[in-house]
Amino acid sequence: MTVEFSLAPELARDCIELADWPLCKVLLMNDSQYPWFILVPRKANLKEIIDLSESEQVLLMQESAKLSRLLKKVLNPDKLNVAALGNMVPQLHIHHIARYKTDVAWPAPVWGKYPAVPYSEEQLARLKAYF
Known part of the structure; x- marks a missing residue:
């Protein structure tokens, strides 16, 4: 029996879905104080980047770079913070x-x-116009 991907309840509650890229769901944290986006690979039971296959790891990094370039171009931030944390939401x-x-x-x-x-x-x- 294959386990289907589902978004962690905390992410579903706090975020707005913007797009589905080849690997990841692109989310926006619903807090207008900070342009805060989240990539979630659409694979079940993942906790760590190393849980992805090598080709999926490469695709994740490509999608992260794509999002980072988009944010840099469109929003011109002083700094981009990119992090994979999981203390509160293990997905x-x-x-x-x-x-x-x-x-x-x-x-x-x-x-x-x-x-x-x-x-x-x-x-x-x-x-949303950028996605």
């Missing part, structure tokens, strides 16, 4: 956060710093 996912020296949490990490401020429909429409 493999890669954070891509565009950081600015003017954002409310700079230079501290964004996790739990301030309550989320959801995107407006207009803000979402602008971001």
Whole structure:
């Protein structure tokens, strides 16, 4: 019996789905204080990058680079934070956060710093246009 991919409940609750790329689902954290995107490989039971095949690892890095280049070009951040953490949500996912020296949490990490401020429909429409 094959286990189907499903998005971790925390990611489904906190994020907006933007696109499906060849390997990953592209998500947007619903917090307009930080342009915060997440790549989630659409494979069941993954916790670590090394749980992917070698070819899938390469594809993940290519998709991460694609997203990073897009964020750099479109959003022009002061710094891109890219990380695969999993202490709270064990499902493999890669954070891509565009950081600015003017954002409310700079230079501290964004996790739990301030309550989320959801995107407006207009803000979402602008971001979705790139995907």
